Amino acid sequence: AYWAALKAFSLAKSLSTGNSKSFFVRQINKQRLD
Template identity: 90%
Template sequence: MAVPKKRTSASKKRIRKNFWKGKGYRAALKAFSLGKSLSTGNSKSFFVRQRSQKTNKT
């Protein structure tokens, strides 16, 4: 026979929610940092092929 579980306390629920939100915040911070380093050319983990500046002489 199914028995209802005890209710989760508000503080425990808040802790889990903040932990879940924090994971998203850290992922966004890491992505922003990586994008910033790629745009400035200071990235050490990615090799970006540099496009040569071709001038059209016509």
């Protein structure tokens, strides 16, 4: 799950938009629940 978090973070950072950040947060929360 850690590598997925890094990958999602890199994607959100590269896009650098509010929507991508919200998506990033949702993905991280989903990983934590798993």
